[in-house]
Amino acid sequence: MKTIQQRSLAAALAATCFAGAAMAAAPMVKTPAPGYSRIMLGQFEVTPLSDGTVDLPVHELLAQDAKKTNAALAASHLKSPLETSDNAYLVNTGTKLVLIDSGAGSFFGPTLGKLVANMKSAGYKPEQVDEIYITHFHGDHVGGLVNNSAAVFPNAVVRASKAESDFWLSQANMDKAKDKDSFKGAQAALGPYVKAGRYKPFEGSVELVPGIRANPTGAHTPGHTTYLVESGGQKLLLIGDLIHVASVQMENPGVTIQFDSDQKAAAAARKKEFDAAAKGGYMIGGAHLQFPGMGYLRSEGKGYRYIPVNYTQMR
Template identity: 65%
Template sequence: MKPLKQTLSAIAAAAALVSAAHAAAPMVKTPAPGYYRIMVGDFEVTPINDGTFDLPVDQILHQKPELTRAALEKNHLKLPLETSDNAFLINTGSKLVLVDTGAGALFGPTVGKFLQNLKAAGYQPEQIDEIYITHLHGDHVGGLSHDGQRNFPNAVVRAGKPDADRWLSQANMDKAPADEKADYQGAMASLNPYVKAGKFKAIEADGQLVPGVSALAEHGHTPGHTTYVVESRGQKLVLIGDLIHVAAVQMDNPQVTVAFDSDEKAAYAARKKVFDDAAKKAYLIGGAHLQFPGLGHLQTQGKGYRWVPVNYTQMR
């Protein structure tokens, strides 16, 4: 039998090897698939993340850069701001409706994850019946198509007519400034496969699109920017698109607009109208660029709002 001291040394050496082996395991560095789940009445709503992209928000928000930097620091955020790109899937029980599609290949390698996250959430692209686009900027339409092929072969796509008239017009693109042409190209590449297939229909007026889901024009960010209202059994969710970009700044100071707004005055008016109503009536809102899953409530606070994210739920 080995002496006790020798035995203990052997045990210690073995433990050290086990510890070293665990310490040497590679870091994963990626989160779980980007989807969430919540019920709105009888409807199942699944926020799906397309990824994140960096925004130089101190340069694009219309306020003094030092104020933006101070607001980010207060909220433990840094520049450039890593910004969520969210879409929302609504299962009404009879229809599968998608609001926005993420950026696809239009915004670089950190986005374009929508389809894999959709599948991880338990759905296939072929199952989607309707796609409603809040507006035709690339980070909302890029996921519609790839290499001229529709990613959602059975879906009808709808968006506000003023946006379609602007961004899908070759004449408008031809006369646009050079730094804006990419916006037209992205919209056309994403939407034209559906237009050619007879699968695109512009929204010309507010109203119900399928039972429980309605369109409501909130122009300003773009000429045809549209929000979508989801209602079931007295519960309500409003999907607000780009009414807000930087919660750390624009919740406290909703008058701050962004360089992407086509009409700053109208964009602020739309934000204030929707946010005041959401705070008063305590319904949910869902934002494309609010931190994933982008769902929560608003409360009035001073001259602005307090953002209350949804609580984590396992849908019991």
């Protein structure tokens, strides 16, 4: 039989072991992973930046029967409301630091507006950005330009299609629009840069800096523009809002979304740009493809297969 001392020692050891087991599991961190990635494109460094995500009721927004949308989402282990990425891209050409789109800033609530923090985590500061190219003036692409009515990027020149700014910065257009908030947002975002003489629109397809060319597509908005980044024989097409829900629209590219100002033209623009990317074998980068939103396209049936870019440690 165990003595009283032996029983007490055994109980103490058991209690110690039990306490140790209880303390072995670390507390949950409950913070997101860093929202940036990085690849080399020829001699250019490309840093995708996450502005966060937003839940979208895509079964209501896409121009097809909700049952079809829900079935396509389920096949990709997704559901609506769909947690949707909002991405921007920082391109260091070696002589210029160029940001394509700026995220939503404070325009869309607390789940977005993380671009600047992620830019700093990636090793860059807003004051280092030389130029900002905007795909279009919807709030989730221009909201990050300002904070409390002040320019977030104090040294940057902002550029976009003249057709885009002529439409959204027009008081006359806003006066006759049903959705005045979108106009107010665009004007608030661009205002400090326009006032400082640091907004410079362009017309047509033009090379803005060596290796980055603007290609206006229209359709989604009057002056929606994609940007082709090219270095060392490698290409990356930053497509803005040519697509919103990859799990639906890759297989069925004719499906449009309520945000498209010209539904028929939006589908045609997507097909034209995606056919070229698939045939040319170059990457695309999408504002609303799952972060980091970069990959390749392969034609498949009447649609496309999206192949995410391989992870790299930048060796």
